[in-house]
Amino acid sequence: MIITLAGHVDHGKTAIVKALTGVDTDRLAEEQARGLTIDLGFAYTDFDGHRIGFVDVPGHHSFIHNMIAGVARMQHALLTVAADDGIMPQTEEHLQILQLLGLDGGTVVLNKVDNADENQLQRVETQLRDVLKQTFLRDAPIIKASAKTGLGISTLQKTLTDAASRMKRVPCSRAFRLPIDRVFSRQGLGTIVTGTVHDGEVNVGDDLYLSAIQKNVRVRRLIANGLPSQIxxxxxxxxxQIAGVNTNEISRGDWLREPDTVNTSEAMTLQFELAVGFPREIKKWCHVHVYHGTAHRLGKLFLLDETLDHGTKGLVDISVDTPLHTAIGDRVIIRDQGLDTTIGGGTVIATTGANTRRRFPARIKHLTDTSESVNRTEPKQALIAACLMNCVDGEIFRKQWNLSQTQFNAVVDRNSIQQVNNRLLAKSKLDTTRKQVTSVLDEYHSVSPNQFGLSLRQLVKKTSLEEESVRFTLIHGRNIGLFQVQGGQFASARRAKVELSYNKDLYNRILPLIDTQQPLPIGDIARELRVPLRILESELKRMIKARLFVRVTDKRIFSENRLRELVDIAQALDESGPFTVKQFRDRCGMGRMICIDVLEHFDKVRFTQRELDTRRVVGTYAP
Known part of the structure; x- marks a missing residue:
């Protein structure tokens, strides 16, 4: 069990740890000279067979950022209050931070009882009970002790031992992540980083990814709770102890994680709780300090609700000056830049970029529904809930929830969720959407028997359904023979076949000009065939409608067969991870600008998605 200390400056947190373990956690010369904890300190001991670790945090207001960096949600809190002082400002703020970070168990130690008479002890204990009754420590034992004389230390030790025996290990249901709180080097060992494992598990020999500098490292040696270990x-x-990086490349706030899991983001949405006693009304925008894991950023807070009362929850958007390594379900602390006071904290429910339509009703509804599923903290239930609302990009969901590919595959309930490539939709939602789309198409075919069908946009408008759900339904329906697609239009497979006429001689003359590694643009085709551009464009419309050609830009067409070959190339490249324009060009043999035209077309139809200089396949190709 790991115990995090909390409490006001000079209330004896470091002394309590020393009385319990014999270790002075004030390791810095300045700390020892001033008698003041400035940074995090650590100590380990064994109580009746239970391995106990202590994280000592600074109590001074000036070092609150270091205090937050030392707290993790799965720790046991040890709130320390001096009997001669009673409740002080950092007592309340530390308690508030522990509550907002989601800690659910702890012990209270009333220290320095040798400095207070019985009346003072009763007053402070009554005061404590009143403050604690609305917090996670409302039922916590209050142990009277003195680190100086040793009074009550054995009782405190037994209380912590009992808590350790009751504590259950958190299941490792997500990919490994560790927020770094210290980095140093040791002769003969090299670079060493420390932190509290946030998610998952790590083994000696594992390859990890250092998010700040986007570099792979390998675990050479591992210490868990102060003892050598393999896991x-x-x-x-x-x-x-990690290989592949120097200490000057790492700093507190960086994350070590399993490769190909969580992405970084400059924006997030929180289910936010406003701290009781915060003295100001939150404005539309306010400048804030953002604390996540061991990281600290400057940022802005945007309130999505009209108002937010103290102690209540609402939705807020957060943007930060430097990207953060956030996953859904993470806890974040927000403090005011001007007042240097805790505004509140929240749970991450979205990690995508800032939305220009922040208060758009559909977005608010989606975020509200998402927050309810996030509260269950289980990705399996959250995925089902999301798939009931709309089509879900599986790759985005996997990374937002910090899941490895194996963990994600286990999360997908094949009995209730339909998957097409990386897209997922609840089968019940798919059935409902299919019925509505089929009804609209059947009505259209009866009214316009000589027309092929309707576009995706038209179907979305006529059904009033989500575009992604309709797109998924059409692609899935095409794959199983329920729908036909031609020139970007969709039709029911039951419709009577419409013969589309086109100039077959002209088609046969165009084909060799575009089915090459250097296909000609439309203007050059007109000149090569000595056909007026106006006439060529008119004939091309017929051929495109007949699904012989696909227009990828205003100036360029490809044959359906050639484009399918390029789709296969993109899918083959994607099997090894995100791919670049150069990799695509080298595989298909076309010029760079032509490749860019094709890939941008793939982006447009949502077959691929661009991420900086790379792309990944995110859907099924449907022109």
Whole structure:
């Protein structure tokens, strides 16, 4: 069990740890000279067979950022209050931060009882009970002790031992992540980083990814809760000797994680709780300090609700000056830049970029529904809930929830969710959408028997359904023979076949000009065939409608067969991860600008998605 200390400056947190473990956690010379904890300190001991770790945090207001960096949600809180002082400002703020970070268990120690008479002790204990009754420590034992004389230390030790025996290990249901709180080097060992394992587990020999500098490293040696080990799991204090990086490349706030999991983001949405006693009304925009894991950023907060009362929850958007490594379900602390006071905290429910239509009703409804599923903290239930609302990009969901590919595959309930490539939709939602789309198409075919069908946009408008759900339904329906697609239009497979006429001689003359590694643009085709551009464009419309050609830009067409070959190339490249324009060009042999035209067409029809200089396949190709 890992215990995090909390409490006002000079209330004896460091002394309590020393009385319990014999270790002075004030390791810095300045701390020892001033008698003041400035940064995090650590100590380990064994109580009746239970390994106990202590994270000592600074109590001074000036070092609140270091205090937040030392707290993890799976820790046991040890709130320390001096009997001669009673409740002080940082007592309340530390308690508030622990509550907002989601800690659910703890012990209270009333220290320095040798400095207070019985009346003072009763007053402070009554005061404590009143403050604690609305917090996660409302039922916590209050142990009277003195680190100086040793009074009550054995009782405190037994209380913590009992808590350790009751604590259950958090299951490792997500990919490994560790927020780094210290980095140093040791002769003969090299670079060492420490932190509390946030998710998952890590083993000696694992390859990890350092998010800040986007670099792969390998675990050479591992210390878990102060002892050499082969493995560390969620909640463990962990020291990792890593190869492949120097200490000057790492700093507090960086994350070590399993490769190809969580992305970084400059924006997030929180289910936010306003701290009781915050002295100001939150404005539309306010400048804030953002604390996540061991990281600290400057940012802005945007309130999505009209108002937010103290102690109540609402939705807020957060943008930060430097990207954060957030996953859905993470806890975040927000403090006011001007007042240097805690505004509140929240749970991450979305990690995508800032939305220009922040208060758009559909977005608010989606976020509200998402927050309810996030509260269940289980990705399986959250995925089902999301798939009942709309089509879900599986790759985005996987990374937002910090899941490995194997973990994600286990999360997908094949009995209730239909999957097409990386897209997922609840089968019940698919059935409902299919019935509405089929009804609209059947009505259209009866009214316009000589027309092929309707476009995606037309179907979305006529059904009043979500575009992604309709797109998924059409692609899935095409794959199983329920729908036909031609020139970007969709039709029911039951419709009577319409013969589309076109100039077959002209088609046969165009084909060799575009089915090459250097296909000609439309203007050059007109000149090569000595056909007026106006006439060529008119004939091309017929051929495109007949699904012989696909227009990828205003100036360029491809044959359906050639485009399918390029689709296969993109899918083959994607099997090894995101791919670049150069990789695509080298595989297909076309010029760079032609490749860019094709890939941008793939982006437009949502077959691929661009991420900086790379692309990944995110859907099924349907022109």
């Amino acid at each position: 560390a799991r969620t909640g463990d204090r962990c020291g990792l």
